[in-house]
Amino acid sequence: MPRPDPGLIDADTALFLDADGTLLAFADDPEGVALAPGLLDTLDAIHTALGGAMALVSGRAIGGLDQIFGRPRWAAAGQHGMERRDATGRVITVPVDPAELARLRETVHGVGAELPGVRVEDKSWSVALHCRERPDYEPELARRAPEIAARFPGFELQPGSYVFEFKPRGMDKGVAVASFLDEAPFHGRRPVYLGDDLTDEHAFIYVNARDGASVRIGARTPSQATFTLSSPADVHAWLDSVKARLTQGAASAT
Numbered sequence: 669m670p671r672p673d674p675g676l677i678d679a680d681t682a683l684f685l686d687a688d689g690t691l692l693a694f695a696d697d698p699e700g701v702a703l704a705p706g707l708l709d710t711l712d713a714i715h716t717a718l719g720g721a722m723a724l725v726s727g728r729a730i731g732g733l734d735q736i737f738g739r740p741r742w743a744a745a746g747q748h749g750m751e752r753r754d755a756t757g758r759v760i761t762v763p764v765d766p767a768e769l770a771r772l773r774e775t776v777h778g779v780g781a782e783l784p785g786v787r788v789e790d791k792s793w794s795v796a797l798h799c800r801e802r803p804d805y806e807p808e809l810a811r812r813a814p815e816i817a818a819r820f821p822g823f824e825l826q827p828g829s830y831v832f833e834f835k836p837r838g839m840d841k842g843v844a845v846a847s848f849l850d851e852a853p854f855h856g857r858r859p860v861y862l863g864d865d866l867t868d869e870h871a872f873i874y875v876n877a878r879d880g881a882s883v884r885i886g887a888r889t890p891s892q893a894t895f896t897l898s899s900p901a902d903v904h905a906w907l908d909s910v911k912a913r914l915t916q917g918a919a920s921a922t
């Protein structure tokens with residue numbers, strides 16, 4: 669898989685960025701992630717150069733993204749698209765059966781309590797079991813998670829990097845990207861999506877079908893992505909080059 673040229677992003681791009689494993693280096697504790705120095709300045713400049721056509725697309729809740737990035741005016745999709753904030757700040761959510769969600773939560777917390785070192789991340793529409801600190805539990809969770817999902821028909825399993833998430837059925841990052849592309853300022857632009865995980869494959873497939881470009885971070889295979897970058901640090905360096913090209917273009921046009 670080739671590296672993307674920074675020229676992949678031009679003034680007519682709609683840019684979609686996954687958070688963990690793409691913009692953010694992994695940490696044991698989901699609340700322990702940190703922004704790399706300079707990243708926010710780079711993203712701010714790109715956001716401006718693209719006329720706001722840049723969105724975070726994450727498994728995290730939008731509130732969690734805002735705590736990390738501190739940019740409540742950026743468009744964002746959270747919880748794999750269950751909540752979506754458009755470029756005007758309007759938040760759209762998908763309805764979920766609260767009784768089923770409550771039963772799912774209870775079940776997942778029960779599993780977390782049984783397995784020391786396995787973290788439960790309880791988001792408003794989804795619940796996740798994390799085993800980064802106890803990878804020895806991964807085979808057990810890989811066996812039990814589909815059994816749990818089968819008991820909750822309104823939900824489906826979304827595996828990820830040392831995580832087994834239960835999210836409402838029918839929503840994924842590809843659907844979220846499609847919704848953004850129906851709206852200003854994304855509409856009519858060529859989509860480019862950067863992500864690292866299985867959950868990002870939904871978006872890769874969608875942007876590829878729209879003649880866009882997909883960039884896989886890391887070496888996970890198989891992947892539908894058309895380009896690759898090696899790590900979040902590589903993404904930061906690449907985005908710096910993107911920023912330089914975009915802002916030079918703006919300066920020479922004035």
Ligand SMILES: O=P(O)(O)OC[C@H]1O[C@H](O[C@H]2O[C@H](CO)[C@@H](O)[C@H](O)[C@H]2O)[C@H](O)[C@@H](O)[C@@H]1O
Nearest residue numbers: 687688694695696698726727728800829830831
């Ligand atoms: O779609 P993303 O932005 O990539 O979010 C996917 C999940 O990311 C977080 O979990 C992952 O990152 C944690 C912090 O580095 C790490 O501890 C964990 O092992 C990873 O799976 C987040 O906690 C989840 O809610 C997201 O769904």
